Amino acid sequence: MVKTYSRRRAIAIFAAVAGLPLLTGARSVGDPVAWNGYALGAPATLILNHHDRAEAGRLIERVVAEVARLEAILSLYREDSALVELNRAGFLIAPPSDLAALLDASRVFWNKTGGAFDPTVQPLWATYRDHFSRPDADPSGPSQGDLGRALSRVGFDGVxxxxxxxxxxxKMAITLNGIAQGYVTDRIVDILREAGVTSCLVDMGEERAIGSRQDGSPWRVGLAESQDSERPDQIVRIVxxxxxxxxxxxFRFDEAGKFGHILDPRKGAVAALYRRVSVVADDAATADALSTAFNLMQEDSIDSAIQSFPEVTVDLVRAAGSRIRLGRQI
Known part of the structure; x- marks a missing residue:
């Protein structure tokens, strides 16, 4: 089994922070205030343009507190989270409003993508994890029997x-890893906007811009297949x-790199259609969920699905290396 996993998300703010050092905690560098931390186990960044450094510091504290609150609800890796309790018991009475909202949103994406986005995929994910955790793991993957049993516990219509x-x-279980980071990003944006912030780039695993950069230019976000990439293959400009x-x-389950972490909830592991799928949308939860699902969908199916999301742009790199953009032009 691979001992060290890279982060699920493969996006980097290559160009947005040119020349701006990002340090743990809040630190003023000229006018912007930059903060680095973690959200749902992934690196998080906030670049805030604010005229009052003391107020900027207080906003950072609010952000950190909100991230901690949401982790206590949505984290799959905290034994005391609401999500873990739901998976343990199979039911949850009076669920937190954030969990209820995410499940409602997940049902929309499940319907609109023909089941490609499905948070009940967790038993399938666990089957691959457990299989490749064994020292004598068959490199061809889990047995058909194990896969069949896992797939019988997958399907959002069972929720x-x-x-x-x-x-x-x-025996069903839910993971919100395909949408939760986007949701957290959106919640932080809501807090900052309510506080009057007009220029900020929020990255809680996914990126969302408030307004433009301080000089009026768009925020520049680099797209890459891997977090380890030295430079982006494409830069998008967002306001x-x-x-x-x-x-x-x-993320790969196996040393050979044959089995990736984005599993088809209807089939299990499938061959990669794309090197990366990037989605630009009005909110981060939508971009998050669709970027996950579209990895499992043919281009014509993606094109059909985005008819329900007219604000969405899809920028993808095919397995062979060619690039295509679908949906709204940017």
């Missing part, structure tokens, strides 16, 4: 939820928009 309760089918990128190469 019933409203503001009062969430109930799942037997009041969000960007998310997913790549199967961001």
């Amino acid at each position: 019933r939820n409203d503001e009062d309760k969430v109930v799942m089918g037997k 009041n928009r969000a960007v998310a990128t997913s790549s199967m190469s961001g």
